[in-house]
Amino acid sequence: MTQGSQQDAPFVAQCAATGATVTTSTANEVVAFYRRRQRLLDTDIEWVSAEHRAVSQAPESDDVAYVLRELDDDFERGVPLGILAAAMSKQGRTVGDTLADVYDLRMAGSLWEPRSDYLRPV
Amino acid sequence: MTRWNPSNDDVEAVSPDITDETNALPAKYFTDPNVHGLEKEKIFGRYWVYAGHANAITEPGAYFTRTIGDRQVIIVRDHDDEVRAFFNVCAHRGSKMVEDTPMTDPGNMGRIRCPYHMWSYDLDGDLESTPQSFEEAGLNPDLSDDDVCGMNASENSLSEVETDRIGPFVFLNFADDPTPLAEQAGTLKSELEAMPLGEYEHATRYVSEVDCNWKTFAGNYSECDHCHANHQDWITDIELTESELEVNDYHWILHYTHDEDVDDEMRIHDEHEAKFYYFWPNFTVNMYGTADGYGTYIIDPIDEGRFQLIADYYFSDEAMTDAEREFVQTSRQLQEEDFELVERQYEGLKSGALAQAQLGPNEHTVHRLHRLAQEAYEA
Ligand code: FES
Numbered sequence A: 001m002t003q004g005s006q007q008d009a010p011f012v013a014q015c016a017a018t019g020a021t022v023t024t025s026t027a028n029e030v031v032a033f034y035r036r037r038q039r040l041l042d043t044d045i046e047w048v049s050a051e052h053r054a055v056s057q058a059p060e061s062d063d064v065a066y067v068l069r070e071l072d073d074d075f076e077r078g079v080p081l082g083i084l085a086a087a088m089s090k091q092g093r094t095v096g097d098t099l100a101d102v103y104d105l106r107m108a109g110s111l112w113e114p115r116s117d118y119l120r121p122v
Numbered sequence B: 001m002t003r004w005n006p007s008n009d010d011v012e013a014v015s016p017d018i019t020d021e022t023n024a025l026p027a028k029y030f031t032d033p034n035v036h037g038l039e040k041e042k043i044f045g046r047y048w049v050y051a052g053h054a055n056a057i058t059e060p061g062a063y064f065t066r067t068i069g070d071r072q073v074i075i076v077r078d079h080d081d082e083v084r085a086f087f088n089v090c091a092h093r094g095s096k097m098v099e100d101t102p103m104t105d106p107g108n109m110g111r112i113r114c115p116y117h118m119w120s121y122d123l124d125g126d127l128e129s130t131p132q133s134f135e136e137a138g139l140n141p142d143l144s145d146d147d148v149c150g151m152n153a154s155e156n157s158l159s160e161v162e163t164d165r166i167g168p169f170v171f172l173n174f175a176d177d178p179t180p181l182a183e184q185a186g187t188l189k190s191e192l193e194a195m196p197l198g199e200y201e202h203a204t205r206y207v208s209e210v211d212c213n214w215k216t217f218a219g220n221y222s223e224c225d226h227c228h229a230n231h232q233d234w235i236t237d238i239e240l241t242e243s244e245l246e247v248n249d250y251h252w253i254l255h256y257t258h259d260e261d262v263d264d265e266m267r268i269h270d271e272h273e274a275k276f277y278y279f280w281p282n283f284t285v286n287m288y289g290t291a292d293g294y295g296t297y298i299i300d301p302i303d304e305g306r307f308q309l310i311a312d313y314y315f316s317d318e319a320m321t322d323a324e325r326e327f328v329q330t331s332r333q334l335q336e337e338d339f340e341l342v343e344r345q346y347e348g349l350k351s352g353a354l355a356q357a358q359l360g361p362n363e364h365t366v367h368r369l370h371r372l373a374q375e376a377y378e379a
């Protein structure tokens, strides 16, 4: 986690239960934050802001598979899971919501991870 | 009695007798970073390791690269139509020469050229030419040009790596005096070569990075005791009770019978079953009972806690039909289900609580895997 200017830390998210915020330099750090909180408190994390070109250009759709396919062009080595989650927050989806959708897609063989937490559509 | 840490951490080597309590590889061999280092030599430096498919390089000069442990290799087809392999290391000052080039996107080169000082080698690995500055001593006041004798081509060739094939599958061996591939492969060679594997084209590749030791996944591939509870979609068409596990010296085969027989043209082989071959140390050939094609897995360690699964699919045509696409997706689903299992198992192993696992009587394929690893460490 980094504190600092918007430039270094363009991702802000908050705990849905307590409102505690986290500011990170990569979107995947928000996912890591979510997992740590989830394990201890069973709370969800919602996005406050995500300043990233891919996120602002991502389509507004609640179809995760479609959004992933659109984002795929921007990321040669896989779409960071956090970027996908941030893009889905345009539809009000929490980090937990998107991770659950991604899990379902993954277990259906519709997406793969060239690296942990980087996704590509099949 | 279970060997927990630390109350009972006196682990023992894998017993050759599967009915013994110490029939599994101690947990530290899955989690210790030093073991990962050791395996680079004792396993991947010693046995025949799969490099790639010969159909990827059909023209002279076509090549791909492969990294096995720390060793980087160029696999190239020479002008005599032979597939050869050389360390991707220049004889001059040891530079890596060609960029990483996966088999799925092969390159083509007339000669192998090092970009550092432009030494170049022919496709047999012989030094073909060096730039002028290696033929004369213009910059060195202590030498005259006559003192420079130039570099002899064959005495300064690239370091060649032993290769051999099973059908279109190209294997490498880094040992000084390797046992022949035919010996390591045994009946696997004749069995695979009886099928027209070379007539199939590479259709797609999926590379997944998974958070567990490579042997954890290898063990999972080798048994189907977990299938009933964990691959519910897949097992609906499979007669698990009629399956059979066949163990040989360096390979084992899982036979699965399908409930409803499929049309003959749907299968590449004659038997009415699916066959999954595991070939030590880290290669599998997947003969599906329900698709006219086959797949291969490479289970490449990254470190002690991660590996890459390189899954390749071969069908009669490079362009897949809809049915083939669907088939690949089903296969991917199985992979993901297994990734989940092996990552969970590895989390448990990594926690250090268990010193040595115990295998059941029907996990004899896993036992063979563990025995081979043990044998390799001790060699
Ligand atoms: S290191 Fe290759 S030419 Fe110098």
Ligand SMILES: [Fe+2]
Pocket (backbone or CB within 6 Å): B220, B221, B226, B227, B231, B334, B337, B338
């Ligand atoms: Fe499995």
